[in-house]
Amino acid sequence: MGLMFPRLARNFAKNGYYPTDEATLERAISALAPSAGTMRIIDPCAGEGVAIAEAAHALGREDVLVYAVEYDRERAEHTRSLVDHALQSDVFDTLISRQSFGLLWFNPPYGDLVADHSGSSQYQGKGRRRLEKAFYQRCIHYLQYGGVMVCIVPNSCLDQEFSGWLCNHFSELRIFKAPEQQFRQVVIFGIRTKRKDQDRTVPHGELKDHFLAIGTGEKEPDELPLEWTLEPYTVPAATGEVEHFYRVTLEPEQFLEETKRLSGLWSDFGLHFHHVGSQPRPPVRALSSWHLALALAAGAISGVVTSKTGKVLVLKGNTHKEKTRKTEFTENEDGSLSEVRILTDRFVPVILAWDLTPGSEHLGKIMRISSSPAVEADPQAPESSPEDEVQALRLAAESARFPTGHLVFTCGVQAAVADGLFNPATYIRRHFAGDWGELDESDRRMNEAALHNGDRLFSSYDIDAGSETRLWVITEADRSVTTLLFPSEY
Incomplete structure (x- = not known):
């Protein structure tokens, strides 16, 4: 079989991008077989879309719906020309229907994850923190039961944890050495099966140990055959519909279109910054600074304000209520202590000021003025900095x-x-x-x-x-x- 896109089917590393080389791609595709009906396949790390497009043509392009996700904008644009549905997005910023695809082409970014101290790690596990594992945990649920996975990862990824996942999630697992060994890749085939339904010809422990030995370099798997003579992996027909396949955050182009459609980001500016259609009545007498501050915090004064010095601010005030706690202890007649907790409502003003002073060094910055909650202090004491x-x-x-x-x-x-x-x-x-x-x-x-x-x-x-x-x-x-x-x- 000759590849349709030989110019693009090259293997190089660029910002964690490792596209499938031509020899590996051609031999891996030969292990796949189509089924009757419309098939739905996906590549969540599609690169330029070559691998998943070649798989679709090998299965019969007219009977295949192809989905792809790619982070890089330039590569995503090329992918869109080859597949039916493509997203330019980080796969962790997408919402994709679970168990909706008969083939998962899984060639993720390679490398160790950096430390994440924010508490929102993409990888949930106890083993070595690897990109391959994070992507696997995210993407494995896209594959329907009975669906086929083609997994291309470096053999160093096959640790105790990852090997266990593969053995628990798939049956008819086979592992081969990729023909191109620049990144010491292995190609793994499997059929996603519920663990209770797995009929194993090789015991679970032996299979896992085999994967571990390959991961440590103790064993060398057979090279992916030039001609596939084993039972092919049949990609099942699609079941149901893809309810979700979109990026969570807006793409820049979408954001630009929405901005043009709304004639800017502040089409409802007047609704939020002043009372539409009503003319405020002037006060009976001049307001003091205290009255002005109170009215501003309550949201009664909002909009564009110009000071005598020429400073221009867009103001929006608000006030919310908080409860402060106070605990008092009293001594009873028997010498014991009684504890009384007192909750007191406290109104906290919050004022937002947007600096639009022409030529100001703070132009465009938003200032927030609020009274931070604190314990009651001596009203005569000076305010601390x-x-x-x-x-x-x-x-x-x-x-x-x-x-x-x-x-x-x-x-x-x-x-x-x-x-x-x-x-x-x-x-x-x-x-x-x-x-x-x-x-x-x-x-x-x-x-x-x-x-x-x-x-x-x-x-x-x-x-x-x-x-x-x-x-x-x-x-x-x-x-x-x-x-x-x-x-x-x-």
């Missing part, structure tokens, strides 16, 4: 009852503080001073003992930070670090 707050925390650490180490916030706490949901400084100072918060007497005694025997110190405080109502502060036993976290992050 961020530098004052840092200095106060530094002094609190120096006078703490124990070495505090480095101060660390988890991602959730850091986001809540950045959004102005609560002020952590108060709780840090309380923890440093040995005020352990809302703990029972047993836990308090453990903390006091830990001050002397060097165990971990733990505090718990009631807060009001959106969905989070409790803050934990933990100082490790070696006193190297103090961490602020929400219980949901533990």
